[in-house]
Structures are given as C-alpha cells and as structure tokens.
Amino acid sequence: MAQAATTSTPPTSPVVPGMACQHGRAACADCKVRLLSVCAALNEQELAEIESLSQSCCFAPRSALFSQEQPADAVFNVTEGMVRLYKLLPDGRRQIVGFALPGDFLGLALLDRYGVSAEAVTETRACRFPRKTFAEYVDEKPHLLRRLHEFAGHELSLAQDQMVLLGRRSAEERIAAFLVGLRERLARIGQSSVTLSLPMSRQDIADFLGLTIETVSRTFTKLAKDKVLLVVPDGARIMNPERLEAIARG
Amino acid sequence: MAQAATTSTPPTSPVVPGMACQHGRAACADCKVRLLSVCAALNEQELAEIESLSQSCCFAPRSALFSQEQPADAVFNVTEGMVRLYKLLPDGRRQIVGFALPGDFLGLALLDRYGVSAEAVTETRACRFPRKTFAEYVDEKPHLLRRLHEFAGHELSLAQDQMVLLGRRSAEERIAAFLVGLRERLARIGQSSVTLSLPMSRQDIADFLGLTIETVSRTFTKLAKDKVLLVVPDGARIMNPERLEAIARG
C-alpha cells in the first residue's frame, strides 16, 4: 500500500511515501483545503465555514473514492493528484468519462447516487464534504449554488465536446485533442511545465478516447515521427504546439 | 414556410399547417406553457409568475432556436415537437449531442453563450424565457435553482452514458440503445404508442450515434431480419422488446 509515489507533479509539493490513507485518518490532518474553483463566490468567513465542513483525505493510486450506483453520501474537491471517472458495461468494457485535476469537484450534481465510479490515478488528496451537510450549507447560499450550477453547465459542455471527439474524430485527432486539452487544464491550475506529464496508463488514455492501447501507442509513435511531440517516460514533450492544435481542432 | 406538417405525434394535438411562426407572433398566442419538468418545485402562484415571464413560440422544421457561440439570451422549455442539439467541426462533421422532447429545457446552464446549436426537427413549440428575467427569478427561488441544478446533473449523466455508447459500443448496440432510450423518454411524457415514431432523418440518427446513414439503414434491416423490430415510414414497431433491451445494455 505504501510505496514510492509516482506523483503527478514532480516539482510542486511531492507526496511523501507512506502517507496513503482514507478519510479521517490522522495522517491526513495536514491536507490543506483548497476550494480553488468556487472560492471566487465566497468571502473569507464563508470560506472558513465551508472549510470546517470538510474532512481532508488522501487516496493511494488505484483506490476508489466512490463507485457508480453507490448512495452519493459525499462531495469531493480534489486538491492534489489525479482521479479517473469511468463507467463500466456489463461485459467489462470501460469508458473513462473524465480525469479530475486539482480544483475539480466530484459528485456536485447532488443526486442520490453517483453516476460514475472514481478512482485515484496518482497519490491523491481531496476535501470530502458529507453530502447532507454540504447540501444544507449550499441551500442557504444561493450565490454559491448558482456558481455550482454554472460549474455543472461547464462540465456538460466538456462532456458534449467529448461526444464530438468520440463520435466523429480520428485516432490522431483524439490524441491531439486530449493532449492539448490536458495541457490547457494544467496551465489553468498553474501546473504547466516543459514536459506534459501523463500519469495515467495507456489503457486509461485508450478508455478515455475510445481506442485501444495499441492504437494509442502507434499514434504517439506517429506523432513523434512527424516531429509533433516527443514521448518520454510518464509524459510527452510537445515539439510543435501549432501543428498539434491544428490536428486537435480537426 | 407554411406546409403540411409532418408532426412528431400524429394522434395527439396535430400541428395546424400554416402556423409556423417566430416568437412573439400572434399565431403563437394559444401555445400553452407547460413547465412539465420543474412544476413539482413550484406552487400555483409561482407557476403563474414564471408563466408570465415567458413568450410562447413556434418553430418550423429546420429552423434554428439558437446557434453555438451565440450570446445565450434565452432559456427554452420545449412543449411540443422535437429539437436536435448539435455541434459542428470546422470541416462540417456534425455530432448531435441530443434530441430535446416536450418538457426538456435548453440553455439551462445559464452560461453567457450557447454551447450547442438547436434546430427544430418537427414543427416545434416552446416557451421562451429571456435569460436575464429567468435568471433573476431563479435567483430569488433557491428551491427552483436547486431543482434546475439537479436537472443539469441528470443531463450530465445522460451525456456520460452517450460517451460510453460512442466510445465503446457496436453499431447494433448503438441503434438498440437509441431506440430503447427514446421509447422510455416518450413513455415518460405520455407519448408511448405501438409504433415508435422517428421523425428525425437517418442522417440525424447517424450523427447522434457516430455512424453513417448507410450503417444505420443496414442495422435497421438486420434488426428487422432478426425479428426484433419492424421499420415503418417515420418510425419503428418493436417486435421483441426483451431482445432489443438485451442488445441495448450490451
């Protein structure tokens, strides 16, 4: 369980090996609440209030935050690491519907049951808000609810973009769009670096893009041959951003 | 502009030919506001209030309710007919992200710009709420906002299901899931009938399922050969619901 961590962000706040824990454990006490995404809608006092509602918690790679169809008893705000969100078909086929990064909310729809399963990709930290407490707090703060609703709208928009990708685009376009999108998201949360880190496995990428690991691998190789990017262990160095973006937008 | 209408629901409230109009026109005066989906969250007085904020309006087949990237100046609640929601790629490839039926909301995210384009499939009626007015009203009714938020969560869930379909399922499974899903939605709004009406074109179905018209057509033929359904003009008669559902769930 405790092993040298392959962190998603080597330079910033490396995860200490052996800290893997579940919510409420003592080792989590120092996790900092970072309500990155909604803080704009809250003043200092409210931020402190909502912070007091949360428990910090950590997840080792591969551990589940929650599973599809489970009663949705908590909302999460990822503060560090990466989470994959996926659905399974009865025969085991998997579709990853998204990767959550620091600042992202999970379970925000406040529905009775989780619609997807969530699993830590890397060592991950998150704030956990018991759903009831969170819902009660939100119900008293319309401007916060309004902001959450805008968030949901934004997520829906991303899901629709992904539908275009899955329904109408070639393998190369999918890979390019994936890399460009990930780079933009990392940049937005201040994690841009020379090499784009790809902590998820080829299988994860394939299951996100509706491809197979072999096609993902071959496409990376092809893009490398075309001098668009350079595949490195756990990441990629984008050599020709313009070209990559051109492929990404179709 | 005015032509004999191919209605989505032949038996119930046929659309009178020649009534095609844009919002605000006199011919729309008799459109009834049906806030099917949210009315559970509103009492009689509130229902009257919100009704007074809306204009009824009609759309002829192929006419646009709004376009992607346009300023989102209105929210719509479809009351009759069918609307396709889609995104276009620069080269013209189209992905339909959903079909809106009576009771469905459009533009509910209350974002600044529409994320998709919306076009009437059949003669369509809708309630139009100016966005500013709607947003102001909603901001004063937290329980309504809460309900809208749940709605958005439900839509996100549907979008994720569609991602699974587009990323991981065969043509036959897509068609089956599409028919089963449509039948369930029609049943929920009381439009179930012996033959499932399919007012949208083959191209629409193809662009929704990430296929080509030829594959859609062939798959219908195959399902007909297998005695699962019977394709009729503008619709399908499901002969073997159990089998169809089995295919649909994978």
Added chain:
DNA sequence: GTGCATGGTTGACCTGCATCAATGTCGCAG
C-alpha cells in the same frame, strides 16, 4: 404527364482501427 430534388436502401469495395501475438523493459521478490 415529365423533370428534378430529397431521402432511403442496397451492393461492392476499401480502410482505419481492432485483434492477436511476439518482444522488450522495468521493478520487485526471492
């Protein structure tokens, strides 16, 4: 009636990606 446009079906063929299989690499256990 003819001519034309639109939409759907069917067949023949092609190809992009999946499948199957072999091989390489790394990290870890013993």
Added chain:
DNA sequence: CTGCGACATTGATGCAGGTCAACCATGCAC
C-alpha cells in the same frame, strides 16, 4: 543472479463500419 508481473511497443492479420455508387420511392413544380 533468476523469475515474474505489469506495462509499453511493434508487427501481422482481420473485420466492422466507412466510402462510393447505383437504384428506388416520394413529393413537388411545371
């Protein structure tokens, strides 16, 4: 060190679904 398991790459082959093309049915204009 050897052996093993997880993961990635690469090649050979297959096939589901795309592409191209012919054809038919319907509806409308004239």
